[in-house]
Amino acid sequence: MKFETQRFIVREAGEDDLEYVMKLERAEENRDFVFQNSLEEHKKNLDSPETMLFIAEERLTGEKCAFILCSLKEYYDSFELRRIVVDSKSKGTGSELISALIKYAFEVVKANRFWLDVFTDNERAVHLYNKLGMVHEGTLRQSYKDYSGKYRDQMIFSILKNEYIKP
Template sequence: MKFETQRFIVKEAGEDDLEYVMRLERAEENRDFVFQNTYEEHKSNIDSTENMLFIVQDRESSENAAFILCSYKIPYDSFELRRIVIETKCKGTGSELISALFKYSFEVVKANRFWLDVFTDNDRAVHLYKKLGMVHEGTLRQSYKDYSGRYRDQMIFSILNEEYVKR
């Protein structure tokens, strides 16, 4: 186990978790908002010393509830939330997990900066990041071409260790 929240246990993913991860990425309600990796790319995330692929399990049922993909760049003390995909939305899961990730990144990993990018049309996520005290640093215009050939804008959000401590 890596860390816990009131409702969840977060553990490192294994190769047997990749089918679940890929199913969530490709689900109709998620695929417009998250990148989809290949099996090989996810396998390399498991084997990486820089990337972390976590499976989130419900504490009571032990059922999978989400997955999280992060990376930590040691020379920069920079922790990136690359992907979080939640099975059942609108239940406070994202807020609970990202708050726990803040704690993990700043108090355990000792990062200076926690950051992420989000598509501008992901209103639910943008609202959450602002609510959690993250700062909108800017927008990358037409930075991603999706599976349909459409160019998408991405917003960059971050929170620094000194801001986290003051919350």
């Protein structure tokens, strides 16, 4: 186990979890908001010393309910949330998991900066990051070309160790 919340236990993913991760990435309700890696890319993530792939499981049932992909640049003390995808939306899962991940980044990993990017049209996520006290640092205009050929903007959010208020 890496960390836990009131409702979830978060552990490191293994190769046997990659089918679940890819299924969530490619689900219709998620695919417009998260990047999709190939199986080979996910296997490289599992082997990378800078990358962490976590699986969140329901504490009561042990059922998988989300995955989290992060990177740590130790030299810079910078912790990046690259991707979080939850199975069931609007239940507070994302909020609970990201709050715990921020705590993990600052209190366990000892990062100085926690940051992420998000597509500007992912209103649910943008609302959540603002609610969690993250700062909108700027917008990368037309920084990504999606599968349909459409250019999309990405917002950068962060929170620094000295801004983090321990729960």
